[in-house]
Amino acid sequence: MARGILETIGLAATLMLAIPIALFGAEHLVRGELFAGVAYVGIAVGLVVIEQYLTTPTDIPGKVAEKTVGNIVETEESKEE
Numbered sequence: 574m575a576r577g578i579l580e581t582i583g584l585a586a587t588l589m590l591a592i593p594i595a596l597f598g599a600e601h602l603v604r605g606e607l608f609a610g611v612a613y614v615g616i617a618v619g620l621v622v623i624e625q626y627l628t629t630p631t632d633i634p635g636k637v638a639e640k641t642v643g644n645i646v647e648t649e650e651s652k653e654e
Contacts, residue, residue: 594613598615
């Protein structure tokens with residue numbers, strides 16, 4: 574799946590928040606605090622998953638425009654057939 578520049582920047586911002594939380598959770602796991610470690614790692618993974626798969630109201634116009642342009646503009650592959 575190709576990413577646009579805004580999606581890439583959004584993912585980078587999410588990772589900048591999620592990586593320290595995951596490292597904090599890993600530190601708890603190393604110290605033997607299983608519940609806290611798993612909770613923090615789960616929160617970090619959840620942040621990234623939600624950012625990737627949750628559609629927000631600000632995403633809807635972009636998705637509509639993408640589908641509309643995809644239906645209107647012919648690609649190179651469809652011209653060859």
